[in-house]
Amino acid sequence: MQIYLPIAEMSVNLFLLLAMGGGVGFLSGLFGVGGGFLLTPLMIFIGIPPAVAVATVANQFLASSVSGVLAHWRRGNVDVKMGLVLMAGGLVGSGLGTWVFKILRSLGQIDLAISLSYVLFLGTVGGLMLTESLSAMRRSRKPVPVSRPSPGPDHHESWIHRLPLKMRFRKSRLYISALLPLAVGMAVGILAAIMGVGGGFVMVPAMIYLLGMPTQVVVGTSLFQIIFVTANTTFLQSTFNQTVDVVLALLLLPGAVIGAQYGARFGSRLKAEQLRVLLALLVLGVCLKMAFDLVTRPDDLYLLAGGMR
Amino acid sequence: MADWLRPARLLLALLLGLVTLPLAADAASGPREQPLVADLSKHLVAITTGFSGSDVLLFGATDGPGDIILVVRGPVTQQIIRRKGKVGGLMWVNQDYVTVENAPSFYHVASTRPLEDLVGPATLDRHQIGMTHLDLEIGDLTLGETEAEFKSALFRLKEEQGLYSYAPGAITQLANRLFRSELHFPSNVPTGTYLVEVYLVRDNDVVNAEITPLIVGKAGFGADLYLFAHEHAAWYGVGAILLAVAAGWTAGALFRRS
Numbered sequence: 001m002q003i004y005l006p007i008a009e010m011s012v013n014l015f016l017l018l019a020m021g022g023g024v025g026f027l028s029g030l031f032g033v034g035g036g037f038l039l040t041p042l043m044i045f046i047g048i049p050p051a052v053a054v055a056t057v058a059n060q061f062l063a064s065s066v067s068g069v070l071a072h073w074r075r076g077n078v079d080v081k082m083g084l085v086l087m088a089g090g091l092v093g094s095g096l097g098t099w100v101f102k103i104l105r106s107l108g109q110i111d112l113a114i115s116l117s118y119v120l121f122l123g124t125v126g127g128l129m130l131t132e133s134l135s136a137m138r139r140s141r142k143p144v145p146v147s148r149p150s151p152g153p154d155h156h157e158s159w160i161h162r163l164p165l166k167m168r169f170r171k172s173r174l175y176i177s178a179l180l181p182l183a184v185g186m187a188v189g190i191l192a193a194i195m196g197v198g199g200g201f202v203m204v205p206a207m208i209y210l211l212g213m214p215t216q217v218v219v220g221t222s223l224f225q226i227i228f229v230t231a232n233t234t235f236l237q238s239t240f241n242q243t244v245d246v247v248l249a250l251l252l253l254p255g256a257v258i259g260a261q262y263g264a265r266f267g268s269r270l271k272a273e274q275l276r277v278l279l280a281l282l283v284l285g286v287c288l289k290m291a292f293d294l295v296t297r298p299d300d301l302y303l304l305a306g307g308m309r
Numbered sequence: 310m311a312d313w314l315r316p317a318r319l320l321l322a323l324l325l326g327l328v329t330l331p332l333a334a335d336a337a338s339g340p341r342e343q344p345l346v347a348d349l350s351k352h353l354v355a356i357t358t359g360f361s362g363s364d365v366l367l368f369g370a371t372d373g374p375g376d377i378i379l380v381v382r383g384p385v386t387q388q389i390i391r392r393k394g395k396v397g398g399l400m401w402v403n404q405d406y407v408t409v410e411n412a413p414s415f416y417h418v419a420s421t422r423p424l425e426d427l428v429g430p431a432t433l434d435r436h437q438i439g440m441t442h443l444d445l446e447i448g449d450l451t452l453g454e455t456e457a458e459f460k461s462a463l464f465r466l467k468e469e470q471g472l473y474s475y476a477p478g479a480i481t482q483l484a485n486r487l488f489r490s491e492l493h494f495p496s497n498v499p500t501g502t503y504l505v506e507v508y509l510v511r512d513n514d515v516v517n518a519e520i521t522p523l524i525v526g527k528a529g530f531g532a533d534l535y536l537f538a539h540e541h542a543a544w545y546g547v548g549a550i551l552l553a554v555a556a557g558w559t560a561g562a563l564f565r566r567s
Contacts, residue, residue: 002361002496006531007538011361011496059549066557067564112402231550238546242538246549247531250556257560294400298393302462305389305406
């Protein structure tokens with residue numbers, strides 16, 4: 001059954017959209033990442049104009065993050081204070097990122113910048129996560145008592161603990177400088193704006209390894225933070241580019257929400273290390289695909305762009 | 310019907326008034342029978358929510374034997390064609406590009422016989438019949454590529470999108486008088502005012518032509534939404550946020566009960 005998308009100006013199969021939403025939703029429920037690094041390329045692959053895909057993904061994530069946060073909220077897995085600090089950084093970062101995006105586009109190399117940042121960040125994050133979680137799995141098999149699963153901040157406690165503006169984050173059981181989550185939020189915001197993703201795949205590991213947050217709180221808090229960043233993106237994209245297709249976003253939603261619920265249920269049966277290994281493999285897979293596309297000769301050297309009416 | 314269609318309808322009525330444009334030199338022959346008449350089964354292709362492409366029938370009659378050429382042109386757009394090149398012996402990156410200022414957004418040619426059997430290249434150039442005879446304004450080339458390479462890439466990519474096509478023999482004739490041809494518009498058809506041109510060819514020359522307008526426009530809910538998104542962009546953004554929050558909340562609440 002075909003349905004016409006008024007902003008994307010094309011028809012797509014309704015069931016294809018439902019299935020895409022469901023698949024990405026399942027993964028996002030499982031790992032607590034938005035899945036933008038999967039959904040955006042998928043949408044472009046089925047022919048949706050990249051500008052519309054990037055903007056609509058933000059709107060769709062807003063909806064699925066709201067429903068995701070509700071589930072985590074009921075289980076008490078949202079650190080609101082941490083989320084708000086991350087959000088403040090995120091809003092500044094996405095503003096900066098939009099500005100950088102504009103400069104890169106005027107240089108005519110935004111495609112390359114997007115591909116390279118996908119390869120670079122997915123590769124780094126995926127690689128780090130894979131090695132860490134594999135060694136964590138090995139450790140957990142031996143009967144050695146592990147006091148804390150994420151040794152991240154302990155290494156550089158010295159200077160990190162000297163930073164000003166210390167804040168107590170009760171839910172995360174942390175007493176750290178607010179500058180740290182602010183910086184994380186800002187860096188992720190910049191990346192998110194350039195790569196057209198929610199930034200969960202960078203945010204989640206950053207929260208675990210850089211901030212040292214407990215894994216159970218990470219997913220809910222990152223979703224909470226993503227609500228505000230995606231709302232901001234939706235508004236900016238609608239206002240300046242008219243590229244948010246609400247029909248497309250709403251059609252992706254049912255699959256995404258249902259998929260996310262099953263993903264979350266399935267995820268609660270797995271161990272945290274196992275989840276991280278799976279996410280790492282997924283992230284590395286997308287990274288390798290991007291790198292492969294960058295270095296192999298494309299089928300068609302030419303492509304059409306523009307087409308302003 | 311949506312407000313925006315009103316000016317389009319005016320234009321349509323106006324154009325229908327001057328539908329017959331005899332091009333041949335013998336146009337002054339007075340009350341003689343028209344050598345060529347043609348019309349479309351509909352003059353408006355409405356893109357509604359369930360739109361998945363549309364077919365329009367072109368039909369007409371001639372006053373005697375002759376070949377028919379049909380050209381459908383969509384509104385003119387600016388088009389950038391990029392070409393990838395290898396950088397640093399490793400990555401394929403967009404390198405050269407050209408800008409075409411006046412590429413038709415849709416272009417379809419059909420005829421009773423292959424074009425080269427009907428008229429000479431000069432005539433095809435004059436009427437811009439056939440992709441290679443389009444008079445495209447091409448901007449400066451950035452590197453050593455030839456214009457022809459970029460042009461053929463444009464035609465190939467547009468054909469892949471189903472927006473450019475050439476169908477020799479796709480016009481059927483009956484008793485040397487009546488003719489008909491099916492026009493297909495795919496679901497990604499650009500909106501705007503199209504021109505459907507019908508040429509009558511005799512003895513290797515165009516002896517008569519007729520132009521009929523065709524409007525391709527969004528209608529119903531989709532049209533209203535598109536208009537709202539463009540004219541009240543900030544409110545559309547606020548609406549999109551509220552809608553997403555409400556939908557997400559509803560979905561989350563529904564799942565809690567089950």
